[in-house]
Amino acid sequence: MRTLAVLLLAIATSTAFAQTNVRLRGTITALKGDVLMVKSRDGRDIQLNLAPDAQVVTAKKTTLAEMGPNAYVGVTSVKGPDGRMVAKEVHAIGPQVPQMHGAWDSIPNSMMTNANITSTAQASGGNEITLKYKDGEQKILVTPETEVVTFVPGTRADLKPGETIFSGARVEGDGKFMAARVAVSKDGVKPPQ
Template identity: 40%
Template sequence: MNRRGVLLGLSALSLAGALPALAQVTAAQVTPPRRIRGTIQSINGQEMVVATREGSTVALRLADNVGVSALRRMTLADVKPGSFIGTAAEPGPDGVLRALEVLVFPEAMRGTGEGHFAWDLTPSSSMTNATVDSAVEGNDGRSLTLTARGQQVKVVVPPDVPVVTLIPGAMEDLKPGAQVFLSATTAADGTLNVARVTVSRDGVVPPM
């Protein structure tokens, strides 16, 4: 085999050896975070077990510096033009989005996850993180016009929909029986890693 053939053969072998690693990196990059809603069954140091709303049980690894947030109740009157909110909603019979929950972001979190995208609170739900342009009272609730990255979204918020805001929590809030909402990322070994947890406190449960 001439020199050119040898070099081509070595290049092919190098590429073949790199493909499995490349595939792993690509898979890690495209694997979306797993959103988990459920009740803490146990917690031991940074290891937490959650019984999910779907009926399964998952083991989670909390980051050493895991962020913990609790929630405080608000009212629809607190949702004003200029507020930056996140709202899960699903289409009503008329096609207009009807809110399932509203999270009023603290000012320091303005812009978090801005956009309008699919959500998994219900099979047909979406999430809109956006600035409130206008709020109009109606017979069936408050009608909000939201703007996210130049896209305008209209959402009706029924009077009985939970409205909450985030407040600081602590590791002590993560205890068996507490309800949680979190996003977990999957490590190469299959471990579910968690950087932030929203936990129930004083009867206010994560509605998102």
């Protein structure tokens, strides 16, 4: 009985201190020390705490050709009128980002695919890319309207009022948001996620 009580206490404690991640998107209103003030897309005022070693990256336009063969990318796509998946954005990602294909929350009914581009072919309306990930493969149309970006190293000086951000932030035990990485717009190019 005592063992069961200890086990239940351990589970309750670990659940209470469990941290979750959230995707934060919005417009910077201010940077005060290590706290980034953001107006979220839904109008909420958010305080995003920056880790001491937080990485800042800026969005920069690129092309599929510049990304090169076998590029590791994230693609947000939606089903087109003909049933094909159509990319809304393609962005370069680092090897630490897990491969996946699943629902995404940047636009209604969107999917995110993190995978390697294994082929590119001309198609009606643009280029069709084949993305291969550990559990499968997706063919997605990249149109001339699709945003294609990469990220380049930035600094906290890039975190200026009016710029847009994306961050996969951690929710701390006290409910505050903590960011280890922030993607920020620069020269009119926004982080597309």
